[in-house]
Amino acid sequence: MTAAADADLIPARRPPASETGALGWARHNLFSGWLNTIITIVAAFVAYKVIWGALSYTVFNAVWTGTPQTCQDMLGKGACWLAIQDRYRFILFGPFDYDQQWRGALVIFLFVAMVGLSAIRRFWGKKLIYGWVAALAVVLWLMYGGLGLKVVETSKWGGLPLTLLLAFAGIIFAFPLGIVLALGRRSHMPAIKALCVAYIELIRGVPLISVLFMASVMFPLFLPENITIDKVLRAQVGIILFTAAYTAEAIRGGLQAVPKGQYEAADALGLGYWRKMSLIVLPQALKISIPSIVNNFISTLKDTSLVTIIALYDLLNTSKIAFNEPQWRSFFFDGFVVAGLIFFVFCFSISRISIKIERVLDVGHKRR
Amino acid sequence: MSQPIITMNKVNKWYGEFHVLRDIELAVSKGERIVVCGPSGSGKSTLIRCINRLEEHQAGSIKVDGIELTDDVKNIEQIRREVGMVFQHFNLFPHLTVLENCCLGPIWVRKMPRAEAEEIAMKYLKRVRIPEQANKYPGQLSGGQQQRVAIARSLCMNPKIMLFDEPTSALDPEMVKEVLDVMIGLAEDSGMTMLCVTHEMGFARSVAHRVIFMDRGQIIEQNDPETFFHSPQNERTKLFLSQILAH
Numbered sequence: 272m273t274a275a276a277d278a279d280l281i282p283a284r285r286p287p288a289s290e291t292g293a294l295g296w297a298r299h300n301l302f303s304g305w306l307n308t309i310i311t312i313v314a315a316f317v318a319y320k321v322i323w324g325a326l327s328y329t330v331f332n333a334v335w336t337g338t339p340q341t342c343q344d345m346l347g348k349g350a351c352w353l354a355i356q357d358r359y360r361f362i363l364f365g366p367f368d369y370d371q372q373w374r375g376a377l378v379i380f381l382f383v384a385m386v387g388l389s390a391i392r393r394f395w396g397k398k399l400i401y402g403w404v405a406a407l408a409v410v411l412w413l414m415y416g417g418l419g420l421k422v423v424e425t426s427k428w429g430g431l432p433l434t435l436l437l438a439f440a441g442i443i444f445a446f447p448l449g450i451v452l453a454l455g456r457r458s459h460m461p462a463i464k465a466l467c468v469a470y471i472e473l474i475r476g477v478p479l480i481s482v483l484f485m486a487s488v489m490f491p492l493f494l495p496e497n498i499t500i501d502k503v504l505r506a507q508v509g510i511i512l513f514t515a516a517y518t519a520e521a522i523r524g525g526l527q528a529v530p531k532g533q534y535e536a537a538d539a540l541g542l543g544y545w546r547k548m549s550l551i552v553l554p555q556a557l558k559i560s561i562p563s564i565v566n567n568f569i570s571t572l573k574d575t576s577l578v579t580i581i582a583l584y585d586l587l588n589t590s591k592i593a594f595n596e597p598q599w600r601s602f603f604f605d606g607f608v609v610a611g612l613i614f615f616v617f618c619f620s621i622s623r624i625s626i627k628i629e630r631v632l633d634v635g636h637k638r639r
Numbered sequence: 640m641s642q643p644i645i646t647m648n649k650v651n652k653w654y655g656e657f658h659v660l661r662d663i664e665l666a667v668s669k670g671e672r673i674v675v676c677g678p679s680g681s682g683k684s685t686l687i688r689c690i691n692r693l694e695e696h697q698a699g700s701i702k703v704d705g706i707e708l709t710d711d712v713k714n715i716e717q718i719r720r721e722v723g724m725v726f727q728h729f730n731l732f733p734h735l736t737v738l739e740n741c742c743l744g745p746i747w748v749r750k751m752p753r754a755e756a757e758e759i760a761m762k763y764l765k766r767v768r769i770p771e772q773a774n775k776y777p778g779q780l781s782g783g784q785q786q787r788v789a790i791a792r793s794l795c796m797n798p799k800i801m802l803f804d805e806p807t808s809a810l811d812p813e814m815v816k817e818v819l820d821v822m823i824g825l826a827e828d829s830g831m832t833m834l835c836v837t838h839e840m841g842f843a844r845s846v847a848h849r850v851i852f853m854d855r856g857q858i859i860e861q862n863d864p865e866t867f868f869h870s871p872q873n874e875r876t877k878l879f880l881s882q883i884l885a886h
Contacts, residue, residue, distance in 0.1 A: 536730035
């Protein structure tokens with residue numbers, strides 16, 4: 272633009288002071304009318320009550336040292352962390368051989384490390400997938416043993432390592448299966464389409480508990496008597512199959528959201544079906560479906576606690592069983608608090624990572 | 640003119656009950672530049688989309704570069720390799736940079752090494768006058784720039800035929816010229832066979848060898864631009880021309 276044109280331009284001014292800063296913000300958002308003011312005050316009061324109550328129970332009134340009797344005196348007023356100190360090994364590792372529980376600790380560390388690495392942008396890509404597969408292999412070795420480690424039968428697996436294994440292996444295997452099912456459901460080949468629709472609808476139409484029951488109780492009935500398939504493996508397969516159906520639907524939503532023009536542009540370039548899908552359509556569809564895929568994965572992580580029903584010692588189950596000892600029996604609630612906290616930390620981390628992925632993948636897609 | 644590179648013989652197509660293409664007869668010579676115009680819903684886009692099988696015709700035959708278009712996926716992919724297409728809404732791949740958009744076809748379809756593909760991509764990005772945008776994402780470009788990238792993307796495949804499906808009609812008015820300039824440049828330098836659905840009559844006058852007017856699924860009239868614009872024969876052509884040239 273020329274200087275002459277600029278001369279007519281009204282110079283940009285700062286907004287009025289009442290509209291900016293903390294006070295302006297509060298006026299706008301918290302006290303913009305009598306209704307809003309009331310809501311703000313009520314919400315502040317409720318938040319105060321809840322936070323104060325939680326802190327009193329878990330920190331100020333909690334029993335950190337003493338005897339079971341100290342806990343008994345504070346029953347209902349404060350948490351009995353004494354019980355957790357006494358029983359944490361069982362909560363975390365279940366009936367896993369006591370002297371071998373360092374392996375379980377390594378497994379937990381490995382999973383935490385992998386989740387952490389997955390949050391770092393520099394590692395995103397094929398390598399991360401290989402990393403997860405390798406981590407799973409190491410986890411299986413640590414859990415089962417062999418190659419120099421003492422063998423621990425799967426019936427003794429338990430606690431957090433088992434929960435994380437069921438969840439992450441479930442997610443990792445369900446993901447590709449979900450992609451295949453989603454593509455199949457949108458296929459133009461009637462047989463493939465029917466098969467995928469039937470599978471997805473069947474699995475989605477049944478609760479996970481019944482899938483686990485089927486896997487655990489019914490499935491062996493169909494097998495010859497001398498063949499037994501490991502119970503953990505059966506539960507794992509059940510979780511994978513279940514999660515895959517939900518993942519497929521999440522991905523299908525993403526596939527439908529990719530504009531027709533993208534398919535046409537890929538076609539017009541002469542890309543074949545698989546190239547078109549893997550290079551053009553899936554990257555966009557998966558990005559769109561990240562929130563729902565992650566939502567499914569978080570559900571999967573929590574749903575693993577249902578394996579209790581087929582007598583596996585997952586984290587929630589060990590938290591319950593740990594309090595079967597007579598002196599701690601009254602404080603079983605605190606076990607659930609700890610289990611809940613552990614679940615929350617994992618689910619919340621995954622959720623934050625997904626938000627980060629969304630944000631990074633969004634770069635360049637919007638006009639800036 | 641030399642032997643035809645595209646032949647359409649009694650081509651018919653229906654969308655459900657709607658007869659969208661009726662007995663289309665068309666022969667396009669190598670190097671010929673054709674502008675297709677007509678009222679909306681006349682089937683002009685469908686016509687050129689049949690040439691690279693984005694739409695399937697149900698009767699008649701289409702032959703492109705000596706290959707008959709059938710259900711055979713191999714044939715279709717072979718034809719698509721030789722036919723570039725530019726869309727109304729650009730259809731760039733939003734998750735890839737401009738350069739990656741351009742390299743995709745050469746690398747995956749032509750099996751070219753990446754370095755070579757990038758060299759070619761830069762050559763065509765220079766040709767459409769936006770080499771400096773190579774590492775941006777499509778969403779960061781203006782409509783006119785995106786459409787020029789789309790043209791470059793098609794050219795990277797070194798096609799024998801270029802199809803343009805209303806390349807300027809989704810653009811803001813001030814961006815139409817930059818895209819048309821690129822297309823005119825392409826027409827003049829390359830001698831490429833071009834079919835263009837457009838209402839840009841100035842463009843038709845300056846580059847087309849032949850203008851085709853379609854209405855209700857039929858080719859109503861076709862002629863060289865001079866005759867077509869100055870002495871249209873058919874009443875419907877006259878009406879159409881009076882409507883689009885009036886303002």
